[in-house]
Amino acid sequence: MRQPCVASRRMGTLYIGVTSDLVRRLHQHRDGSGSDFVKTYGVHLLVRYELFSDMPAAIAREKQLKRWHRDWKINLIESNNPDWHDLAPTLGLEPLRQRARKDGP
Template identity: 60%
Template sequence: MIDRQPCVYILASAAYGTLYIGVTSDLIARLGEHRSGTIKGFTSQYQVYRLMRYEPFDTMEGAIEREKQLKRWHRQWKINLIESNNPHWVDLAVPLGFDPVPARGRRNGP
């Protein structure tokens, strides 16, 4: 994977957990931002850091179109898409050079 290439990516908090769909021109840098928590927002609030899928594109316009399409999909369709190439919900960021994300502990109380 070339560092600077438009792509759509799907992150998850855990297998079958909270999903996030994003688009970027630099997947490695964007994953670093998500994992460091430097950008406050949805992914840091819900600890959505594991890369489940990414799709490279030739143009940013193509990537944005795909992102919009995926965001309109039902949750089960997104899960089916992830499992079509990643049936065990392996964090694909690890082979790209990132450390594994520690397992999340359960909260006590409501």
């Protein structure tokens, strides 16, 4: 399955990408070997993903989502995940440890 996914910090930077192996990609993002964008912006939570049977359909959806306004993307995420829970544990990954914020606890 091809999987466009949206990863984010709650109400922070949104990242949309396509992968043929979502679990592997999540491991890469978490260990720092993922994309430069993810390394720069610290986007580690998986808050939404969609499954497609072929890559052209997944890529078309990725392009569509990238053209959307931010509010539309937030509404899409919150339609199924209103509290922005990390969905990675539902795919068998360990939950992320809470990271200390730079501006306080």
